[in-house]
Amino acid sequence: xxxxxxxxxxxxxxxxxxxxxxxxxxxxxxxxxxxxxxxxxxxxxxxxxxxxxxxxxxxxxxxxxxxxxxxxxxxxxxxxxxxxxxxxxxxxxxxxxxxxxxxxxxxxxxxxxxxxxx
Amino acid sequence: xxxxxxxxxxxxxxxxxxxxxxxxxxxxxxxxxxxxxxxxxxxxxxxxxxxxxxxxxxxxxxxxxxxxxxxxxxxxxxxxxxxxxxxxxxxxxxxxxxxxxxxxxxxxxxxxxxx
Numbered sequence: 116x117x118x119x120x121x122x123x124x125x126x127x128x129x130x131x132x133x134x135x136x137x138x139x140x141x142x143x144x145x146x147x148x149x150x151x152x153x154x155x156x157x158x159x160x161x162x163x164x165x166x167x168x169x170x171x172x173x174x175x176x177x178x179x180x181x182x183x184x185x186x187x188x189x190x191x192x193x194x195x196x197x198x199x200x201x202x203x204x205x206x207x208x209x210x211x212x213x214x215x216x217x218x219x220x221x222x223x224x225x226x227x228x229x230x231x232x233x
Numbered sequence: 234x235x236x237x238x239x240x241x242x243x244x245x246x247x248x249x250x251x252x253x254x255x256x257x258x259x260x261x262x263x264x265x266x267x268x269x270x271x272x273x274x275x276x277x278x279x280x281x282x283x284x285x286x287x288x289x290x291x292x293x294x295x296x297x298x299x300x301x302x303x304x305x306x307x308x309x310x311x312x313x314x315x316x317x318x319x320x321x322x323x324x325x326x327x328x329x330x331x332x333x334x335x336x337x338x339x340x341x342x343x344x345x346x347x348x
Contacts, residue, residue, distance in 0.1 A: 119275075149336070158235065158323055158339030159276075205276070209335065221337065223276040 117142045119208050121224035128196050129232045136191040136227050138206030147209040148189040149221070150180055154202045162204075165189065176200070201231045236260040239324050239340035247348050248314060254343045256307040256324030263328060264335065265307040267299060270321040270342070282307065314347045321345075 118141040128134055140146055147166055151159040163174025170182040180191045189206060209221040237258045246252050258265065267279040281289035282301040296318075298310040307324055321342045327335035 151339075156341070158237070158239075158325075158341045159337070160235070160339070161336055164336060221278070221335070225273065225275050 117146070117208050117222045119206050119222055119224035121204075121206055121227050123227045124225070125228045125230065127230040127232060130198050131195050134191075134193045134196045134200070134229070136204050136206075136229070138189045138191065138224060139187050140189060140206070140208040141187065142208055145184075148180075148182060149207040149209070150174065150178070150189075150191050151205045151207060151223075152176075152202050153205065153226075159205060162191070196229075196231055198231045198233060201229055203228045235338050235340065237324055237326055237338050237340035239322075239343050241343060242341065243344045243346075245346045245348065246311070246314065248316075250314075251310070251312040253311065254309040254322055254324075254345075256309075256340055258305055258307075258324075258326040258338070258340075260326055260338060262326035262338070263304050264326060265301060265304070266325040266327070266337065267307065267309055268323040268325065270323055276323070280309075311345070314345075316347050319345055319347045 120139045122137050149164045150162040152162050153159045162178050163172050163180055165172050165182045171179060173179050178191055178193050180189055182189050203226045205226045206224045207221050240255045244252060263284050265282045269277045269279055278291050279293045280299040285301050285304055296313050300308040321344050323342045324340040325337040327337050
């Protein structure tokens with residue numbers, strides 16, 4: 116079964132500092148990988164995705180992520196954090212796995228909450 | 234505004250009440266999803282509809298009853314809920330088809346409190 120681990124529950128960084136959020140996945144083939152962000156009281160918004168090709172993917176709001184097959188990781192990075200980046204970040208993996216009645220599940224991690232110190 | 238609208242945003246109900254959550258998408262997508270988000274737990278997929286047909290029921294108790302009258306609307310009917318059902322219920326839509334590459338667009342959620 117596919118799974119996602121986000122080892123950091125809560126991270127605090129100073130505004131202007133660099134950020135790296137960790138994500139490890141378990142999946143038997145080439146996965147589809149996603150990062151979503153959730154601001155308080157809101158739904159999830161897609162930051163970026165990896166399907167194939169270049170292992171360094173660029174997303175919205177200045178975020179990027181790197182797919183490392185050898186480490187089963189898809190870490191999210193930003194060189195300089197802004198106060199508005201404070202939110203919860205979710206890594207997710209999807210793949211061609213038959214599940215239940217014939218659809219394919221997207222498995223989410225438990226999330227990492229980011230706090231930003233002014 | 235994501236193109237996926239959920240109503241109501243907040244709902245408080247007693248254990249014997251019957252209520253419904255509504256989701257509407259204006260993106261032309263063919264797949265719609267219900268997720269449950271509880272504190273300190275990963276998002277739990279509840280139901281998936283592809284082209285109005287239910288393709289996934291993730292062992293959800295029968296006190297939750299989904300309805301998808303067309304590709305743009307999705308309902309979650311609630312009855313005789315338990316306090317542990319209190320959570321944020323998220324609706325999402327996607328292009329559809331059987332693919333793990335589906336990019337989900339989420340609504341803002343309906344915060345449910347069961348007393």
